[in-house]
Amino acid sequence: MATVISVARKAGVSSATVSRVLNGSATVSSEMRERVMAAVNELGFHLNPMAQGLRKGQTNTVALLVGDIEQTHFSALTKQVQAALEGIGLDLLLYNLGHSQSRLESFLARAIAMRLRGVVLALSDSLSRSIEPLLARLEQHGVELVCIGQNLTRFNVPSIVHEERVAATRSVDYLLAQGRTRIAYVGHIKGSTVGSERYRGYRRALEQAGLPVHEELVWDVVYRYAAGRDAVIKALERGIEFDGLQAGSDELAMGALAALQERGLAIPSDVAVVGFGGIDMAAYTRPPLTTLSSHPEEAAAHLRRLFLDGRAEGPAKVTWVERSLIRRVSA
Amino acid sequence: MATVISVARKAGVSSATVSRVLNGSATVSSEMRERVMAAVNELGFHLNPMAQGLRKGQTNTVALLVGDIEQTHFSALTKQVQAALEGIGLDLLLYNLGHSQSRLESFLARAIAMRLRGVVLALSDSLSRSIEPLLARLEQHGVELVCIGQNLTRFNVPSIVHEERVAATRSVDYLLAQGRTRIAYVGHIKGSTVGSERYRGYRRALEQAGLPVHEELVWDVVYRYAAGRDAVIKALERGIEFDGLQAGSDELAMGALAALQERGLAIPSDVAVVGFGGIDMAAYTRPPLTTLSSHPEEAAAHLRRLFLDGRAEGPAKVTWVERSLIRRVSA
């Protein structure tokens, strides 16, 4: 295996010079540089990242701790994060947490010894106070922490989140602009930070339009396909009428869609439905679902900037991903 | 930051002894072991994997090169692979290749210097001969190579693949057992190794049942939702009759389903449809799609065994994942 020493020998220079050339140090004469590069190319040489990391006290590796990579939302995010980090020379270590706080903690405990460049949290679960000291230790040891998808600034972790409320307001505005007047909301409201933000956005749109919020049109349910179906069926059976439906997730929207169609209602002429999340699956319903896109590319771009600029000074900041597109997904 | 030296000092032993205890060497007295473990726990000590790797000449890291993590198939596989490797103490480095052969090559060139424990390829693209020398170099340098999803033994890479043909035969048998006699096949046949295997399985089932293969019932198309729709619409317009449909992918099956329903056919009474892949999305059609499960857990279990047993002697072997469940996906 080639080493800096073997490259140095071939180029007739010292290993220090090889290192300087390969690390782009300015203080190398062009003649040295050329000789070194010739040797590097001839040998197909690559620096050993472990030796480098040991010496520098830091790796070029970032760990991504993800809730469940099988969920579309997370796999899309993972893809963008990997690409963004690769673009600035960072490798990505992937851990699928599966909603286990103990696995999270045991990983964080190891992370310091691993001399990671950073740790990115992309979790849907709410975190207990008990990880605070672990996060603080990582911070102290120079591991850059970032959270995507929830605001963790209370743990002093810079966070990148969507402006859920603004997005929901715009989406309901879009339904209102179509002349819909009785717009229902189905989503997980109590017990979910993200969910209650979305619900507040819905309320705000109605209020701004001078419309009342009808309690019978607000259905607080869990984020599941079946819950969307059930909520709609129950409402129809109770004779509740509505001409628009804002769902807090695409799964809920798809369940609702199925229920409406089963009952012979036409989409979107009888009821217009908008989902939340922008999942591909939405393209496969008949008709294709309208949904709010999430923006993994933008989140990844923010992340890239955080790692480029190095550790932010002062207290952790929240970066909001603002743009929220309403789009008709089609296959 | 704690080191083996600091642990050794606290325990009143040499760093060699600390290392032996932490690596589970047998030749340590229980008294030494206890003293060391006490110090380790007190300090919350973890070995530095970079120093370890540099010294041992090998990391505990495996790279997974994946075609496109956003595809359900790959994200499910990634999840299982990560869990299986974590179970045997290996970390997972993730690279999303996005079907770029040049990115594959540049990664492989780096991989040797990284002293990776192994590289797992999970790609749908067919690979050109030009990577053969790169793969051979990795092999020589002790990087364990494994391919999941296609047979790469021609490049001397141990491979884990599904028995596509057997799966397709069983699936068509299942349709035949329901009394279906005119079973169509829609899939990507020419130009896809996996696809042509599936098609052959379909033919075999018909032949074994003493039924002819009608050419007008075989539709060679690309793997896209729209292609499934179009194939069915065209067949119906030409007056072609069929009571069963085996699709080469779930996307195709879902497109076909949509087309059949648009034309007023009842599923499954008029036409029974079976997909291929077992994607979750299948649960969201009305009615839920019947599909063949793929088995990422089994592939991951095979992978685990390969890394546990160390490099296989002799020429690369193919491991077949045989079991193929036909299941009704439901939400």
Next chain:
DNA sequence: CTGAAAGCGCTTACAG
């Protein structure tokens, strides 16, 4: 069974 010492492959003050 245990320890002293060498060395894995780099980078970076330090000296010139």
Next chain:
DNA sequence: CTGAAAGCGCTTACAG
């Protein structure tokens, strides 16, 4: 601008 040398934190022959 360049080189000699120390040292990052481990593991492992080697000696006892």
